[in-house]
Amino acid sequence: MKINIKRNPAKLSLITSMNKIFPILTFLLICIINGLMPSCTKEEATGTDKELLNLAQATTGFTWYKKSNILLAKSNASGHSEAFLKTRFNAVAAAKLDAGGKLVDGTSFPDGSLIVKELYKNESTLNRYAILYKKAGHPDADAKGWVWGYVNADGSVAAAASQKGAGCAGCHSQSGNIDYILMKKFFP
Numbered sequence: 376m377k378i379n380i381k382r383n384p385a386k387l388s389l390i391t392s393m394n395k396i397f398p399i400l401t402f403l404l405i406c407i408i409n410g411l412m413p414s415c416t417k418e419e420a421t422g423t424d425k426e427l428l429n430l431a432q433a434t435t436g437f438t439w440y441k442k443s444n445i446l447l448a449k450s451n452a453s454g455h456s457e458a459f460l461k462t463r464f465n466a467v468a469a470a471k472l473d474a475g476g477k478l479v480d481g482t483s484f485p486d487g488s489l490i491v492k493e494l495y496k497n498e499s500t501l502n503r504y505a506i507l508y509k510k511a512g513h514p515d516a517d518a519k520g521w522v523w524g525y526v527n528a529d530g531s532v533a534a535a536a537s538q539k540g541a542g543c544a545g546c547h548s549q550s551g552n553i554d555y556i557l558m559k560k561f562f563p
């Protein structure tokens with residue numbers, strides 16, 4: 376009896392195409408898993424971003440805007456995706472607020488001023504810190520001496536300070552800003 380060792384060509388081409396598809400499927404699977412666990416792909420804060428994260432995570436010595444820590448629904452002009460926010464000023468910056476904890480028109484914040492906006496996804500989940508830190512001469516300071524921080528509460532970077540507020544300063548320079556700060560315009 377003669378054994379037919381000839382491979383079925385249709386079957387062979389199926390195997391070859393499976394061999395080609397398999398790495399693509401594996402790649403897609405890795406992408407999906409990474410998407411579900413974003414911490415795998417996020418960049419951990421280091422350098423200036425870490426410095427700003429540490430400054431923002433400290434909670435003592437701050438004054439809340441209008442002396443109130445209630446969560447505010449973001450304004451309709453907000454460039455920030457989270458629904459709620461509250462903003463605090465360190466002692467250096469708070470010295471420039473009026474008795475009601477509001478910004479004074481025409482104020483220029485002194486060196487060492489730190490303004491931290493806590494961004495909340497919902498009424499209980501802090502997601503991100505938006506930070507303005509005035510430190511003239513800092514390697515990541517912009518022309519006005521502000522260092523722009525955008526760091527997630529999980530320690531990853533949302534926008535690197537080395538970008539010097541490239542995606543932020545345009546909007547924060549709109550009419551009615553006070554040394555870039557927009558709280559008074561939108562929460563008078």
Ligand code: HEC
Nearest residue numbers: 449450452453454492505506507525534543546556557558
């Ligand atoms: C399209 C406009 C827009 C962009 C872009 C934007 N912001 Fe804002 N930001 C606002 C508005 C409006 C407020 C006032 C509060 C609110 O409604 O969110 C604000 C508030 C803040 C505050 C609190 C102090 C203040 O100005 O009142 C900080 C800090 C801040 N933003 C940092 C950043 C950083 C860092 C970036 C870039 C990564 C950025 N912002 C990009 C509009 C913007």
